[in-house]
Amino acid sequence: MRHARLPASEEIALEDVFHALSDPFRLEVVRRLATDGEQSCQALEGDRPKSSVSHHFRVLREAGLIRTRNEGVTRMNALRRDDIEQRFPGLLACVVPKQGD
């Protein structure tokens, strides 16, 4: 399996991040990754076909929001917390729900 395109931290573009997060499904994925940590694709698919899920994960990956690594037959997706925080401090805090919201 070819290595997926992944922008370096400095290459992450705000427009791309915003576009990636403007979709409800992708926003939810980011939130789940933030609260529950690394997840496989299927752990987050909500009865959607795999090709659709794969598309959304790709958008998140290319925007620089997540990183994917192979673990056996599955792929684990993790939020690029530190990279995002470094590039756009405070952004993740707006996305991840705080208690009492």
Add this chain to the structure above:
Amino acid sequence: MRHARLPASEEIALEDVFHALSDPFRLEVVRRLATDGEQSCQALEGDRPKSSVSHHFRVLREAGLIRTRNEGVTRMNALRRDDIEQRFPGLLACVVPKQGD
């Protein structure tokens, strides 16, 4: 001129805000409003036709990012700083360039 639709602070949706900011022109408008304060539409149009500019201001307005008031024959647009800050603390700080960036 009819009053433009404007969501209350609590109604501002993160997805809408992200979508609004995912366009380079709109992101630039928000930055200009943040740094230079209230502006007319034409002060920010970059050789684009008025209908296109008007469309983008409408997206920003409906997302809850700006407020528009009539001033004579022009309409002045202002960033809804306080409302956005209250609803999504820290978000604007990610958008507006800090010095040395």
Add this chain to the structure above:
DNA sequence: GCCAAAGTTCGAAAAATATCGAACTATCGA
């Protein structure tokens, strides 16, 4: 009242995204 200026609205055409099935790839286990 008439004209000009600043935006808005409408409608149609172009461009970008999303959706989903089918075929493909890679890895693990038997």
Add this chain to the structure above:
DNA sequence: TCGATAGTTCGATATTTTTCGAACTTTGGC
């Protein structure tokens, strides 16, 4: 090696956005 599992890629269609001209609205000035 043969399945089975987890994703990816491709291609086609549907939906959403963007773009832009033309017509319209509102306000101020003469």
